[in-house]
Amino acid sequence: MVYRSMLLLIFNKCRSESNRFRRSFSRFSPLNSNALDIKKPPYKVLFFGTDDFSLHSLGALLKERILECRRERSDEILTSLDVVTNSERSQVGKYSLARKIRVFLWPPSFEVNEYDVGLVVSFGRLIPSCVIDKFPLGMLNVHGSLLPRWRGASPVIHCLAEGDTETGISIMGIEPEHFDTGPILLQKKIDIPPTTIMPDLRYRLGKLGAECLIETLRDLPGKLANAKPQPTEGVCYAPKITARFARIDWDLMTAARIYNLERAVKFLYPLTTTWNSLPVRLFDVEVLDWRTTSNRPGYISYHRNRRCVVVECAQKTWISVKYVAVAQKKPIRATDFRNAYVKRTPDPEIGKMFK
Known part of the structure; x- marks a missing residue:
């Protein structure tokens, strides 16, 4: 009986993990039969961020929103922009309040389908499925490395400490309760000169991340339909440092x-x-x-x-x-x-x- 109970426990755990992956990946899979029906822009966006790295992407989104409100753009990508942050005193909190952007403090309270997509940039928290599932198009993350290399909170620091000669930006789908494991929608590389220091590389990646995010939103149906799982080789981690x-x-x-x-x-x-x-x-x-x-x-x-x-x-x-x-x-x-x-x-x- 004990042996049978153990087998049943292992089977149920494996089935649970399989279902979790299937649910989180289904909207990003090129095999998704609804890929051609994915909502096209413009989108109602909820942005999650905290620091200076986040501000590059938030600023780019706000610029798009302002241009669209002035009818200076015909290729709209967002109709609304609200923000989630950890504190009103964070850099994202101060920036948003100064520009009269609606701010939610974590954990946010909003309705299912109130927003089309969630965008996460240097937020620092695991996002539960109860939040992800409220977005019809799921949630995307702007990560400062070429995943699966340097998953974690400090990819810029770890890549420089290890002497990497290249890095980049990954736009990926977010999986519930997991950091940086989701499917890749877009990646772009940059070289790292041997004298580059952390603040300079972080700035370059922040700007590149903002550009990649806007590019992804402009063709989100295509990017979602062609998202690919991360390679199983080359995985390494960049934990928060002290x-x-x-x-x-x-x-x-x-x-x-x-x-x-x-x-x-x-x-x-x-x-x-x-x-x-x-x-x-x-x-x-x-x-x-x-x-x-x-x-x-x-x-x-x-x-x-x-x-x-x-x-x-x-x-x-x-x-x-x-x-x-x-x-x-x-x-x-x-x-x-x-x-x-x-x-x-x-x-x-x-x-x-x-x-």
Whole structure:
């Protein structure tokens, strides 16, 4: 009986998952017999967002709405635009209220079929089926990566930290209670130059995401009918990060890895380590082709010509550091750090090591 009960439980779970996927994917499937009957624009839109990345898409939608209200466009894509956000003090909340856009706070209360489609951009919440099912055309998400690579909350940061040379935007259908697993309606790639920092890449992707969203809405029936499931290969995750993400592990991280890490967290968190048991922040890091005898990861040297601190990293690689902040003090030049701290340490072995 126990064996039979276990088999029944497994069968019911598999059937439930299969039904969930079938329901969530049916409106996006090219095999959908109603594909040619999908409602054409213009649409009643409910927008879900919170931050600066969201504002690119919301601004593009508002611009379309204003032009249509002035009868400057014949190819309308939306007849109404309302917003859902987490707080009226969020960037999306402030932007919307200043422009007299109707704002709902999460969780929103609205009727079935009151809106045609829900649009989600950097919202940060799992959307339940009871919300998704209220939209005849479902919900779409603007995601800042080439899915299935970098599913999750921080795709821009993780792609830079890993040294990716390309990324892009994915417009995807939203599945209930799942992050970034839905079928793809549109993808566009961009290159990442090796000196790109996080704020710049985030801005580029925000603008591209807005363009892709408008393009998708203009041909939503075609995009929905030809949506494709995400590949099962190449899946990786980009969870939300904390300050700990910016901590350097000298034994494991190469110079290139540390340089990419600073690019990824630029203006969000400083790179951190310790010196003589004190917390330290490092700024303006570069990979350095340093011709010297290897000591061990974390070992501090000084480059007189460049006037910078040089630190050995994993695999006998080196970085240069222009500014250092010890404990809670303000950043100082590398030369001052060397003179005020490293040279004055009683124990030269400890004084010459980051840990």
